[in-house]
Amino acid sequence: MKLRSLIPGLALVLLVIVGALTSFFWTPFDVTRLAIADKLQTPSGLHWLGTDHFGRDMLSMLMVGARTSIAVALVAVGIGIGLGVPLGLAAAARQGSLVDECIMRGNDLVFAFPALLIAIMITAIFGPGAVNAIIAIGIFNVPVFARLVRGAALSLWTREFVLAARVAGKGALRISVEHILPNLGNLLVVQATIQFSLGILAEAGLSFVGLGTQPPIPSWGRMLAESQTLISLAPHVAIFPGLAIVASVLGLNLLGDALRDWLDPRLRHAR
Amino acid sequence: MIAYLVRRLAVLLATLVVASLVIFATIEIVPGDPASFMLGLNAEPATVAALRQELGLERSGLARYFDWVGGMVRGDFGISYTYRTPINTMVAERIMVSLPLALYALLLAVLIAFPAGLIAASRRGGVADTSVMGFTQIGVAVPNFWFAMLLVLLFAIKLRWMPSGGFAGWDTGPWPAIKSLTLPAVALALPQAAILARVLRSSLLDVLGEDYIRTARAKGLSPRRTLWRHALRNAMIPVLTIIGLQFSFLLAGAIIIENVFYLPGLGRLVFQSIASRDLVVVESVVMLLVCSVVIVTFLVDLAYVWVDPRLRR
Numbered sequence: 001m002k003l004r005s006l007i008p009g010l011a012l013v014l015l016v017i018v019g020a021l022t023s024f025f026w027t028p029f030d031v032t033r034l035a036i037a038d039k040l041q042t043p044s045g046l047h048w049l050g051t052d053h054f055g056r057d058m059l060s061m062l063m064v065g066a067r068t069s070i071a072v073a074l075v076a077v078g079i080g081i082g083l084g085v086p087l088g089l090a091a092a093a094r095q096g097s098l099v100d101e102c103i104m105r106g107n108d109l110v111f112a113f114p115a116l117l118i119a120i121m122i123t124a125i126f127g128p129g130a131v132n133a134i135i136a137i138g139i140f141n142v143p144v145f146a147r148l149v150r151g152a153a154l155s156l157w158t159r160e161f162v163l164a165a166r167v168a169g170k171g172a173l174r175i176s177v178e179h180i181l182p183n184l185g186n187l188l189v190v191q192a193t194i195q196f197s198l199g200i201l202a203e204a205g206l207s208f209v210g211l212g213t214q215p216p217i218p219s220w221g222r223m224l225a226e227s228q229t230l231i232s233l234a235p236h237v238a239i240f241p242g243l244a245i246v247a248s249v250l251g252l253n254l255l256g257d258a259l260r261d262w263l264d265p266r267l268r269h270a271r
Numbered sequence: 272m273i274a275y276l277v278r279r280l281a282v283l284l285a286t287l288v289v290a291s292l293v294i295f296a297t298i299e300i301v302p303g304d305p306a307s308f309m310l311g312l313n314a315e316p317a318t319v320a321a322l323r324q325e326l327g328l329e330r331s332g333l334a335r336y337f338d339w340v341g342g343m344v345r346g347d348f349g350i351s352y353t354y355r356t357p358i359n360t361m362v363a364e365r366i367m368v369s370l371p372l373a374l375y376a377l378l379l380a381v382l383i384a385f386p387a388g389l390i391a392a393s394r395r396g397g398v399a400d401t402s403v404m405g406f407t408q409i410g411v412a413v414p415n416f417w418f419a420m421l422l423v424l425l426f427a428i429k430l431r432w433m434p435s436g437g438f439a440g441w442d443t444g445p446w447p448a449i450k451s452l453t454l455p456a457v458a459l460a461l462p463q464a465a466i467l468a469r470v471l472r473s474s475l476l477d478v479l480g481e482d483y484i485r486t487a488r489a490k491g492l493s494p495r496r497t498l499w500r501h502a503l504r505n506a507m508i509p510v511l512t513i514i515g516l517q518f519s520f521l522l523a524g525a526i527i528i529e530n531v532f533y534l535p536g537l538g539r540l541v542f543q544s545i546a547s548r549d550l551v552v553v554e555s556v557v558m559l560l561v562c563s564v565v566i567v568t569f570l571v572d573l574a575y576v577w578v579d580p581r582l583r584r
Contacts, residue, residue, distance in 0.1 A: 105285070109293075112286050112565045114523030117541065121557060124545040125297065201414055205527055208416050209542070224417055228531070231420055232428045242417035250412035 006258045012251025016244070020066035029057035031064050031218055040234040050236045053226065058237065062244050065218040068130065069248065072213070073199030075134045077192050080141020085188070087142070088149025089180060093172040095154060104150070107143035115140045119202060123211035133212045137202045141195050145188070152187050153180050186263040190256050197252035204245050220245050275576060283569045290561045291343075295336050298550045304328075326352060339554065348555040353547045358555050361540060368438055369529075369536035372452050372459070373521035379460035380467055380517065387464070388471030393498055395476060403468060410465025419458035419531045426454060436533040455532045459525055463517050470513050474506040481505075508575065515571035523560040 028048070035055030043050045049058035091103040119136035126132050156162060157180070165175050206212035207221025215222070220241045227238035306322040307314065323329055327338070342349055348358035391403035427435035433454050439447035478484065479502050487497045526538030533539075537556055544552035 105282075108282070109286055109289055112290060112561060112568070113293075114520065114560055114564055116524045117526055117538065117557065117560060120526060120542065121297070121545065121553070124542075197412070204414055205416065208414075209527060209530055224414075224420065228420060231424050235424060238417070238420050238424075242414065242421070245414050245417065246409070246412045249414075250408060253408060253412060 003262070006255065006262060009251050009254030009256070009258055012247050013255055016066050016248045016251065017070065019063045020070050023060075023063035023067055027057075027060035027063050029060045031056055031060045032216060040230065040237065042234070042236060049240050050234070052223070052237050053230055053234075058240050061218045061223060062220070062240060065220045065223060065241070066244070066248075068207075068213045068217060068219045069200045069203050069245075072130055072134050072137065072203040073196050076137035076141055076199045076202075077195050079134070079138030080145045080195055081188065081192065084142040084145025085149050085181070085184075087146040088151075089153055089176040091146065091150045092153030092157060092180070093176050095157070100150075103146060107146055110140065110143045116202070116205065119206060120209065120211060123206055128206075128211040128214055130213045130217070133203055133206045136206070137199050141199070144195060145191065148187060148191055149184060152184055156180050156183055186259075190260045190263065193252050193256035193259065197249040197256070200245065200248050200252070272576070276573070279569060279572060283565060286565050287562060290565070291340055291558055292336075294554055294558050294561070295332075295339065298554050299332055343555065343558065348559075349551045351544075351549055351552050353544070353549040353552075358552055361552065362537070362556060362559065365535060365537045365540050367441060368452075368534055369522060369525060369538065371448075372455055372525060372529075372534065372536060373518060375449070375452050375456035376459035376463065376521050376525075377514065377518050379456055380463040381514065383460065383464035384467035384471060387468040388475065389498070389503070391468065391472040392475035392479065393494065400472075403472070407465040407468050410461050413461060415458045415462055416527045416531050418461055419455065419528055422454045422458055423531075436531075438534050451532075451534075455525070455528050455534060458528055458531075459521055463521070467510065467513060467517070471506065471510050474509050475502055478502045478506045512571050512575055515567055515574070519564040519567040522563055 033056070035051070038047075038051050038055035039053050041047055041051040041055075047057050047059070049062065051057055052061065087103050091100045094100050119133070119140070122136040122139075123129070123132045153176070162175060162179055165179055170178070203212055203219075204221035204224070207219040208225045210222070210225065212221055213219040223241040224238060227234075227241070231238045304319070304323070306319050306326060306328060310319055310322060327335060330338075339349065346359065348362065350356065351358055351361060354361065387403045387407070391400045394400050422433075423435050426433045434451055437451060439451045441448050475498075479498075484497060484502060487501050488494070492500070523538075525536060526542060528534070529536040529539040530542065537560065541553055541556050541560075544550075544556070
């Protein structure tokens, strides 16, 4: 598996990350500055992606919006890993026990809830905003990582090096941390990129219905919502935020697929 | 098989009970008083107290929970705070939009995904395979609400072939209603078709590598007959599982599309009820949607075991 299979996904992801990081120091225009006289301008030499209904530069809005999407999705993945990985390791270490059953039934319960509907319910009831959106999205990442880690850890528990560690007197916790977890790194990296892309879509969806990041912080989803009534007058205000979301999610999915192939030891000899 | 069925039923019931507790508890801790919200800021305390009494809000949480569950088991979902209408009636009206929409979207997804997956698997590594995989990658990455907006721009505003929103109603005849649901169904179908095509391709490739396929080809069967007569049937098992799960997602997950197209479905009902603090409706409809997901998952599991006898052990 050649390194260049990573390039398309990595290029798209880096484009979005660089845009987001650059926005901390510089954007072409100030996103908090309204200029109604310049509203709904098409792309030009001055405003590369045009302006929105308040005269704000679209490129600047997309760069700052990238921060929001990345931050929400990243923290939500962090919640999934932070809670899901220990749960999965505990379930695998105590396979067949009450602990394992409780964790797996808890996972099944979370999976039974329609994720988007529950995320909307949580953010609507507890208040719209980035923090509640992170929690709502993060909750559904926990069983994904727990199930993944449990499945992979169960097969590792039968390996000789783990048996040797047990014979040496190490407890389940020490074995899980010192021996099982390091062997799950590749799996976690790949799944994290997939959940990251789903998190970006979820954040955009919540912002679209007004329950995600709130004004004045720009958000791709809310840019789309605001463009809904303007789409026939100025299609660019709807097209560019959508393309930004597609580019981010596509880049992450391509990167995840390429990483899965790159990190698979069975394919490594084929390089 | 019987033991498996009993075990799965027990898990299903336990899941529903715990889900009902979680939903009820979530609604219970919502800040604010529904009666005060309904009557407004300037309402007299005595009036608020009387309304609370009428709505049963003075009773303990446990009593209200058992009343609610008991009512749902009997098919009585209660009365909406806002509309003063039986929730059954509201759900029945809304499901006549959400259910056809989910079925329509699923049908479109299957019609798109099957030829795509078949072509990709039968021409593995070729231009057709690469193109199909490329389109599925894009299909999964496109937010369905953005795609819906682009569909409205093209088909409703520019070409004027389809309505841009609203629901004509079934009493005006099936065709106006189906026309109202077409653009929403296409928007919902795209990512599902992308996922389904990938699953079908992957499943077919696994099956096409089996010994019995090699035997069929060695016997002289053409690649097409081998694919249709032997490979496809065996590749369908995981695909049917995904289709079942997608149906429950489409029923419960169309809330944003219903908002884009102003469709009076279940998702939009939940959304409007949350905004108006009509918590009885929120509780009942969310529980109904969770029940549908759990039951469909249960049926898919049963179908899986029934189709593949190896899983019964």
